[in-house]
Amino acid sequence: MRKSLISVVAAVAVLSSSGTMAAGDAVKPPKQEWSFSGLFGTFDRGALQRGFQVYNEVCAACHSVRLLAYRNLMDIGFTEDHVKKIAAAKEVTDGPNDEGEMFQRPARPSDRFVKPFPNEEAARAGNNGAYPPDLTLMTKARVGGADYVHALLSGYKEPPKEKKLAEGMSYNLYFAGNQIAMAPPLSEGAVEYADKTKATVSQMAHDVTTFLAWAAEPELEWRKRMGVKVILFLLILTGLLYGVKRKVWSDLH
Amino acid sequence: MSDSKFKNPIVAWIDYRLPVFSFMEHELHEYPTPKNLNYFWNFGSLAGIILVIMIVTGIVLAMHYTAHTAYAFDSIERIMRDVNYGWLIRYVHMNGASAFFIVVFIHIFRGMYFGSYKSPREILWILGVVILLIMMATAFLGYVLPWGQMSFWGATVITNLFSAIPVVGDSIVTLLWGGFSVDNPTLNRFFSLHYLLPFVLVGIIVLHIVALHQHGSNNPIGIDTKSPQDTIPFHPYYTVKDLFGLGVFLVLFFGFVFFAPNFLGHPDNYIEANPLVTPPHIVPEWYFLPFYAILRSFTADALIYLPISWLMSAKLAGVLAMFASIMVLFILPWLDHSPVRSARFRPLYKQFFWLLVIDCIILGICGAKPAEEPWTYISQAATAYYFLHFIVILPLLGFFEKTKPLPTSISEPVLKGGGGLSSAASAKPMEKA
Numbered sequence: 001m002r003k004s005l006i007s008v009v010a011a012v013a014v015l016s017s018s019g020t021m022a023a024g025d026a027v028k029p030p031k032q033e034w035s036f037s038g039l040f041g042t043f044d045r046g047a048l049q050r051g052f053q054v055y056n057e058v059c060a061a062c063h064s065v066r067l068l069a070y071r072n073l074m075d076i077g078f079t080e081d082h083v084k085k086i087a088a089a090k091e092v093t094d095g096p097n098d099e100g101e102m103f104q105r106p107a108r109p110s111d112r113f114v115k116p117f118p119n120e121e122a123a124r125a126g127n128n129g130a131y132p133p134d135l136t137l138m139t140k141a142r143v144g145g146a147d148y149v150h151a152l153l154s155g156y157k158e159p160p161k162e163k164k165l166a167e168g169m170s171y172n173l174y175f176a177g178n179q180i181a182m183a184p185p186l187s188e189g190a191v192e193y194a195d196k197t198k199a200t201v202s203q204m205a206h207d208v209t210t211f212l213a214w215a216a217e218p219e220l221e222w223r224k225r226m227g228v229k230v231i232l233f234l235l236i237l238t239g240l241l242y243g244v245k246r247k248v249w250s251d252l253h
Numbered sequence: 254m255s256d257s258k259f260k261n262p263i264v265a266w267i268d269y270r271l272p273v274f275s276f277m278e279h280e281l282h283e284y285p286t287p288k289n290l291n292y293f294w295n296f297g298s299l300a301g302i303i304l305v306i307m308i309v310t311g312i313v314l315a316m317h318y319t320a321h322t323a324y325a326f327d328s329i330e331r332i333m334r335d336v337n338y339g340w341l342i343r344y345v346h347m348n349g350a351s352a353f354f355i356v357v358f359i360h361i362f363r364g365m366y367f368g369s370y371k372s373p374r375e376i377l378w379i380l381g382v383v384i385l386l387i388m389m390a391t392a393f394l395g396y397v398l399p400w401g402q403m404s405f406w407g408a409t410v411i412t413n414l415f416s417a418i419p420v421v422g423d424s425i426v427t428l429l430w431g432g433f434s435v436d437n438p439t440l441n442r443f444f445s446l447h448y449l450l451p452f453v454l455v456g457i458i459v460l461h462i463v464a465l466h467q468h469g470s471n472n473p474i475g476i477d478t479k480s481p482q483d484t485i486p487f488h489p490y491y492t493v494k495d496l497f498g499l500g501v502f503l504v505l506f507f508g509f510v511f512f513a514p515n516f517l518g519h520p521d522n523y524i525e526a527n528p529l530v531t532p533p534h535i536v537p538e539w540y541f542l543p544f545y546a547i548l549r550s551f552t553a554d555a556l557i558y559l560p561i562s563w564l565m566s567a568k569l570a571g572v573l574a575m576f577a578s579i580m581v582l583f584i585l586p587w588l589d590h591s592p593v594r595s596a597r598f599r600p601l602y603k604q605f606f607w608l609l610v611i612d613c614i615i616l617g618i619c620g621a622k623p624a625e626e627p628w629t630y631i632s633q634a635a636t637a638y639y640f641l642h643f644i645v646i647l648p649l650l651g652f653f654e655k656t657k658p659l660p661t662s663i664s665e666p667v668l669k670g671g672g673g674l675s676s677a678a679s680a681k682p683m684e685k686a
Contacts, residue, residue, distance in 0.1 A: 072334075241497040
C-alpha cells in the first residue's frame with residue numbers, strides 16, 4: 001500500500017516536472033512592429049479589414065468572437081451596407097414568433113457575431129476533442145499579447161525527431177508544451193486580398209492579429225487620443241500648481 | 254450673531270445653527286501643522302482622494318455590473334465596449350486599486366521611518382492598520398467580481414486558507430462560499446461586501462483623522478512642536494502642497510490608465526472563470542505578493558516551520574504567519590520603545606528600516622515566482638527576517654542604540670540652514686499675509 005502510494009506520488013512528481021519542462025520549451029515570441037503600439041498608435045485600417053477577411057474566411061470556421069457585434073465593423077471602415085451584407089450571410093435563431101415557434105433569420109448589424117458551434121460540446125465533437133477558444137479577448141488574455149498570437153500563427157514547424165506528437169496534434173514553437181491541437185491554420189494564399197496584398201502566412205498572421213487586437217481593445221485609439229490630451233492638461237495644471245505652491249510658501253523660506 | 258467670525262450673513266446664519274463653517278475653519282485653516290513636513294506627508298491626503306475616486310467609479314460600475322456567474326464576465330465586457338466611457342471608468346477603478354496600495358504602502362513606510370506611531374499617536378497608527386486590513390479585504394473581494402480565471406482561482410485559494418483553522422475551519426469555508434465550492438452565492442456575497450466595506454473604511458478614516466488632529470502631524474525631525482513658530486496653518490500651505498502632489502500623482506496614474514491599463518493585471522483574468530481548468534500559476538494581485546510569499550514559505554520541510562511543527566500543520570502555520578505579518582503592526586508602537594521618533598537621529602534603526610524595505614520587496618518578488626527552488630529558500634529567509642525585524646531587532650534597538658542629539662525645536666535646524674533670522678525670528682505665529 002505504502003509502496004504504491006510512494007510510486008503514485010513519484011509518478012505525479014515526474015509528470016508535473018516534465019510538464020513544467022515542456023512548458024519551458026515554448027520560445028519567447030519575437031517583438032513585432034504594430035501600428036497600434038506606442039503612445040500615438042492607431043490601428044492600420046487596411047490591416048484591420050484584411051484581418052477581418054482572414055478571420056471570416058479561415059478562423060471563423062472554428063473560433064467565435066462572441067463579444068463583437070456586426071455593427072462594430074463600421075468602426076474599422078466598412079460601410080453600413082457592407083456590414084449589413086456581412087451580417088446577412090449568417091443565420092441566427094430568433095423568436096418565439098406569434099405561433100410560439102423559434103425561427104431562423106439572416107443576422108442584422110445589431111447581432112453579435114454568430115458562433116461556429118452552438119456549444120462547447122459541439123465544438124469539441126467537431127475538433128477531435130479540443131475546444132477552439134473564443135478569440136475576442138485573445139490578445140489581452142495571453143502573456144506576450146499580439147506578439148504571441150502572431151508568433152503562434154506563424155510558428156508551426158516540423159517536430160524534432162525525438163519529439164513524439166499525439167494523434168492529430170501539431171508542433172508549434174511558441175505554444176506551451178509545443179503540442180497544439182490546432183492544425184496550421186494559415187497557408188500561402190489561403191485568402192485572396194481585395195487590395196492585391198500578397199497573402200503570405202506572415203502577412204495574414206499580421207493582419208488577423210491586428211484585427212484581434214482591435215476586437216480585444218476597440219477603445220484603444222480613443223483611449224490613447226484622450227490620454228495624450230489628459231496628460232498634457234495635467235502637466236500644465238501641475239506646473240501651475242507648483243508655481244502657486246512656490247508663491248504661497250515664499251514667505252516662509 | 255454680530256460677533257460671528259464670518260462676514261457673509263448666510264454663512265454666519267448657518268454657522269450659528271450648524272457650525273460646519275467653524276468646523277472647517279478650525280480643522281483646515283487654523284489647524285496648526287509643523288512647517289517642516291516633506292513630500293512624504295502628501296500620501297495621507299492622496300490616499301483619501303483615491304478612496305473617493307474608487308467609491309465614485311465603483312458606484313457607477315455597480316450600475317452596469319451583473320453579479321451572477323453566468324453574466325459577470327460579459328457584463329464587464331459590456332461596460333468596456335457599450336457603456337459610455339465605461340472603459341475609462343473601469344480602468345480608473347482597476348488601476349485605482351493598485352494606486353491606492355502604492356500610496357498607502359508609502360504612507361505606512363513613512364510612518365515607520367519617522368516614528369509616527371509613537372506616543373501619543375498609537376491609536377492613530379492602530380486605526381491605520383485596521384484601514385489596511387479592510388482595504389486588503391475590499392481589494393480581494395473586488396478582484397473576484399470580473400469572474401475571470403484569476404478571480405475564480407484566487408478566491409478558491411484564499412477562501413480555502415480558512416480550512417486550516419482547527420475544528421471550525423471547514424464550516425467557515427462553507428459559510429464564506431455559501432455552498433460547497435466557489436460559485437454563484439460566493440460571487441453574490443462578495444459583491445455585497447465589496448460595496449459595503451469602502452463605507453466602513455470611510456468611517457474608520459474619519460476616526461483616523463480625528464486621532465490625527467488631536468495631536469497634529471508628526472514631522473521629519475520627530476520632535477513635538479513647541480512654539481507657534483514651529484507651525485503653519487494647514488490652509489493654504491498644505492492644501493496647495495497637497496494639490497501639487499495630487500497633480501504629480503494624477504500624471505503618473507493616468508499614464509497607466511490611458512497607456513498601459515493592463516500592465517499591473519494578469520492576462521488570465523481576461524479568460525472567463527472555468528472551474529475545470531486550473532491556471533499553471535495562480536498569483537494574486539501585486540500588492541498581495543509579499544503576504545502570499547509569507548503564506549507559501551511555510552512548507553513541511555521549511556526550517557522556520559520546524560520549531561512549531563509539533564503544534565500545527567504547515568498550512569495553518571503559513572496562514573497564521575500571513576495574518577501575523579500584519580497583526581505585528583498593531584503592537585509596533587510597543588515593540589519599538591526607543592524614545593526617539595525620527596530615523597534621522599537613529600543611525601542603526603535607519604539601516605534596519607531600509608533592510609526591511611528591501612526584505613518586503615524580495616518577498617514580493619518571491620510571491621510572483623513559482624513555488625520552486627531557489628525561490629522557496631529565499632522567501633523562507635525573507636519571512637524569517639521580516640518577523641526578526643519586528644520581534645527581535647526593534648526591541649533590542651530601543652535598549653542598545655546610541656541616538657544622535659535632537660534639535661531643541663523644529664525652527665532651529667531651519668534657522669541654521671537658512672540665512673539669517675528673517676521671518677522665523679518674529680514670535681507671532683506664521684500666518685499668511
